[in-house]
Amino acid sequence: MTTSSQIKTVKIAYFSGTGSTARVADTFESELTRRGISVIKSEIKQGNICSDEKEDLLILLYAVHACNAPKIVYQWIDSLDGKKQTPVAVISVSGGGEITPNTACRLSSIRKLEKKNYKVFYEKMIVMPSNWIIKTDDGLAIRLVDILPLKVKHIVDDLLKGVICRTKPKLIDRVFSRIGEMEKNGAKFFGRNLRVNTNCNSCGWCAKNCSANNIIMMDDKPAFGEKCILCLKCIYGCPRQALEAGTLKFIIIKEGYNLKDLENRMQGIQLAPVEDLAKGYIWKGVKEYLLED
Ligand SMILES: Cc1cc2nc3c(=O)[nH]c(=O)nc-3n(C[C@H](O)[C@H](O)[C@H](O)COP(=O)(O)O)c2cc1C
Numbered sequence: 535m536t537t538s539s540q541i542k543t544v545k546i547a548y549f550s551g552t553g554s555t556a557r558v559a560d561t562f563e564s565e566l567t568r569r570g571i572s573v574i575k576s577e578i579k580q581g582n583i584c585s586d587e588k589e590d591l592l593i594l595l596y597a598v599h600a601c602n603a604p605k606i607v608y609q610w611i612d613s614l615d616g617k618k619q620t621p622v623a624v625i626s627v628s629g630g631g632e633i634t635p636n637t638a639c640r641l642s643s644i645r646k647l648e649k650k651n652y653k654v655f656y657e658k659m660i661v662m663p664s665n666w667i668i669k670t671d672d673g674l675a676i677r678l679v680d681i682l683p684l685k686v687k688h689i690v691d692d693l694l695k696g697v698i699c700r701t702k703p704k705l706i707d708r709v710f711s712r713i714g715e716m717e718k719n720g721a722k723f724f725g726r727n728l729r730v731n732t733n734c735n736s737c738g739w740c741a742k743n744c745s746a747n748n749i750i751m752m753d754d755k756p757a758f759g760e761k762c763i764l765c766l767k768c769i770y771g772c773p774r775q776a777l778e779a780g781t782l783k784f785i786i787i788k789e790g791y792n793l794k795d796l797e798n799r800m801q802g803i804q805l806a807p808v809e810d811l812a813k814g815y816i817w818k819g820v821k822e823y824l825l826e827d
Pocket residue numbers: 549550551552553554555556597598599600601602627628629630631636662663664665666764765766
């Protein structure tokens with residue numbers, strides 16, 4: 535395995551819908567740069583060409599969608615040439631952590647990478663606040679943001695030492711992950727039915743920033759195609775909150791989703807113990823993640 539002294543250049547390829555995974559990518563970049571390693575950071579986005587760089591290590595980061603990698607990540611892997619047998623670390627970023635059925639969320643992306651001759655030697659889950667269905671309590675959410683640099687430091691220590699970390703999802707998680715693939719059809723439906731409200735001032739932010747190039751401006755208003763990947767960037771990111779879900783409304787967090795807003799409103803607030811905030815199975819993965827260090 536490649537070790538510290540051999541790693542001079544790291545490529546960080548990341549897919550982020552609403553900013554959490556982008557924050558994780560930035561944190562990896564800072565930690566690696568601090569250690570004198572040069573970093574090529576590349577966002578996975580429709581239309582971003584994947585060039586063959588001279589990286590000694592590839593770190594693939596993506597937001598977990600329905601216990602899987604988003605479709606755009608699979609398309610990106612398909613576009614790789616994979617001739618170099620580059621070592622790879624796959625880091626998934628979820629709201630729920632390493633619990634059933636999330637544990638299968640790296641399975642298909644790793645299989646695809648291995649088919650292309652990449653050497654996946656490391657996989658891990660980073661937990662960030664949830665951007666769908668159930669909002670993470672602010673006290674837990676800010677802890678997740680605050681602990682990120684430490685988590686990344688530990689992962690970078692492992693990667694530079696060449697530590698091998700591979701996991702084996704349970705059969706039931708694989709089944710859930712397969713069922714989760716149906717989300718990709720739901721995404722099309724969701725995208726086609728997005729609504730534009732009267733706040734829209736035709737600024738075009740959504741069309742410029744859509745990761746899937748699914749939004750175009752037509753007669754000064756956003757129009758939606760069939761390529762939505764349900765990342766929710768347009769809904770949470772619109773500067774005037776002018777986009778709304780027409781279907782599957784329950785998945786949208788009413789208060790919105792913005793890490794900077796979270797950091798501002800939590801400044802100076804005394805936090806309750808993790809055990810008091812993370813109760814019940816759905817927060818089990820978050821609790822374990824926060825308490826393990
Ligand atoms: C369509 C969709 C599906 C999701 N599915 C899961 C899931 O199966 N498990 C989970 O723990 N979090 C899930 N999440 C939450 C995200 O993984 C989590 O909030 C992540 O931090 C978002 O990263 P981003 O801001 O980079 O997009 C889902 C989010 C979306 C939008």
